[in-house]
Every structure is written in structure tokens, then in C-alpha cells.
Amino acid sequence: MNEPADPRQREAAVAERQGLAVNGYAALLAILVLAAAGVALIASGTTAENPGQSALGFLPLALSAILLRGVYVLAPNESAVFLLFGSYSGSDSQTGLRLTNPFYTRSKVSRRLxxxxxxxxxxxxxxxxxxxxxxxxxxxxxxxxxxxxxxxxxxxxxxxxxxxxxxxxxxxxxxxxxxxxxxxxxxxxxxxxxxxxxxxxxxxxxxxxxxxxxxxxxxxxxxxxxxxxxxxxxxAPEIAGAMLRRQQAEAVLAARRKIVAGAVDMVEDALAALERKGLSLEPERRTAMVANLLVVLVGDKDATPVINTGAMP
Structure with a gap:
């Protein structure tokens, strides 16, 4: 099978699966019973002076000690990964007291955010x-x-x-x-x-x-x-100043465009109002009026009026 050209697209070679694990509470009770049986055999063998029975009592004790190594606790959003002699043997995500093969090597992994x-x-x-x-x-x-x-x-x-x-x-x-x-x-x-x-x-x-x-x-x-x-x-700091000036220039241009558009609309309204009132202007005077109004409306300083006292031609 050919691998994907992009290594990021490769799936995990190890697929998670449920491992061998049982309820730890029942298992722990069984271990304690087994240990108690071993202690009882040793005690009765000692009382009866029966060395064979006493020796037999060590087997349940040893078995319970081995099984006890397989007991572990999982918190919420936590998993245990089992390895047996280096090979993956499964995982367990059940919360609480658990029991698994005592010969497993266990590693816990948190699934929390x-x-x-x-x-x-x-x-x-x-x-x-x-x-x-x-x-x-x-x-x-x-x-x-x-x-x-x-x-x-x-x-x-x-x-x-x-x-x-x-x-x-x-x-x-x-x-x-x-x-x-x-x-x-x-x-x-x-x-x-x-x-x-x-x-x-x-x-x-x-x-x-x-x-x-x-x-x-x-x-x-x-x-x-x-x-x-x-x-x-x-x-980045090395160009932040230049980019700030560019943004300021863009803001000024946008404001100027709005001012010019508004001034043109106002001049059109003024000329239309004069025409509705029957005041017609010659083309030269109309052009001069438009220019003067635009200068006054678009300029960023207050206009200084100049009164023409000369005779009108």
C-alpha cells in the first residue's frame, strides 16, 4: 500500500481498542478473600503442626499479591494504555477502581481539554x-x-x-x-x-x-x-509607523470623498432652488457660483467673503 504524499494525512499505525479490564471493586474483594484464605491455611497448619499446609497457605498470599499489582484507579476523562512485553494490548477508559493483567505495563493519559x-x-x-x-x-x-x-x-x-x-x-x-x-x-x-x-x-x-x-x-x-x-x-514594529500613516491617509481620503460628494449635492440643490424661483443665471455666473460654493464647502478653513462693490456689467 502506498503512503500518502503528504505525511500529515497518514493515520495512526496503532488503533485504540478496549483492553482486558474488569470492575476493581469485586476483584479487590476476591483478592482480599484469597489473601484471608492463605492466612487461614498458614494459621491452621501452624496450629496443627502441619508444615505442608502452612506452605500451601503461601500460594494464595503470593497470588493475591500478584493480582494486587493489577489494581488501578482511573479518574474522569482519563485512560490507561496497556503494554505486555513492549506490545500494545489495549486501553481502558472506564472511571473508578479497575483490575487488569498484573503483568501489563500501564501508562495513564489524560483526555481533559x-x-x-x-x-x-x-x-x-x-x-x-x-x-x-x-x-x-x-x-x-x-x-x-x-x-x-x-x-x-x-x-x-x-x-x-x-x-x-x-x-x-x-x-x-x-x-x-x-x-x-x-x-x-x-x-x-x-x-x-x-x-x-x-x-x-x-x-x-x-x-x-x-x-x-x-x-x-x-x-x-x-x-x-x-x-x-x-x-x-x-x-511588526519596523513597519507599524508606516502602516499607521497609511491608515491615517486612507481615513483622510475617505473623509474628503464624503465632503466633496456632500458639497456637490448641496450645490446642485442650491442651483435647483434658484431655478424653481425663476432666477436664471448666465453660464459664466453659474460656473463662478459653483466654483465659489465648492471652495467654501470643501475648504477646511472658514472662507473670507469678498464683497464686490463694482458696478454689475
């Missing part, structure tokens, strides 16, 4: 600009056998793969929509798909992409990614 916070990483986004991005990942163990036997240290594995997945997601998205427009308009810039969500405004689409990317990376280790959230997003 865990949180890994990724510190701010400096990466280049899809437009090539350096940014800082951090995230929080909530994960749990879904396959105790795979987590224990496929990976040497599954907690460290999750940390490393989380960093790698976040870098990949950040590198495949632009910081904001303005970067996409600039990159699309520049023949020398990196190709940035218009349809792809940006890191700043992408929301759930970016987060779900991070979850899928990370899940593909940790699936073989028996890890399930429950949730991920972007916790930090900013331009």
Missing part, C-alpha cells in the same frame, strides 16, 4: 509584509494509544505543530483588504487571491482554516483540535 497559547510570532503575510500574530488552541487526546505510542512527547508535538500551522495560515492570507488591492495592482508584488479572507476581517473563515490545518498535522498523534482563536494581530 488543554489550552496551548501561541506567543506572538513574527511572519510575513501573503502580501509580504511582516506582521505579529498569536493564537490560543484548545485540544484534547482522542486516541490515548496513538498519543502515547505514535509520538515521543505529544504535548511538545502539539506546541510545535501549532506554531507551524499558524505560520502557514498567516503566510497564506493578507493582513487587510487594502494590502490585497495594493498587491493585485502591483506587477512585482506576490500573488494574493481576491477571494481569500484577510487576517483582520476574515473572522471564522481564518479560524476554521487554522483548525483544519492543525488537525491535519496532529491527527496521527490521536489529538483532536477543539477550538482555536487569534489572540494577537498587529504589524
Amino acid at each position: 488543554r489550552t496551548h497559547e501561541i506567543a506572538a510570532l513574527k511572519v510575513n503575510d501573503a502580501a509580504g509584509n511582516p506582521i505579529e500574530i498569536g493564537a490560543a488552541v484548545v485540544w484534547s487526546v482522542s486516541d490515548a494509544a496513538a498519543a502515547l505510542l505514535e509520538i515521543d512527547d505529544y504535548e511538545s508535538f502539539v506546541r510545535v505543530q501549532s506554531d507551524a500551522a499558524l505560520r502557514r495560515i498567516a503566510g497564506s492570507h493578507a493582513y487587510d483588504a487594502e494590502e490585497v488591492a495594493i498587491a493585485q495592482g502591483s506587477p512585482e508584488g506576490p500573488p494574493v487571491p481576491k477571494s481569500r479572507a484577510t487576517l483582520l476581517d476574515g473572522g471564522d473563515e481564518v479560524v476554521q482554516g487554522l483548525v483544519r490545518e492543525l488537525q491535519d498535522r496532529v491527527r496521527r498523534a490521536g489529538i483532536r483540535i477543539e477550538e482555536a482563536r487569534i489572540t494577537h494581530l498587529a504589524y
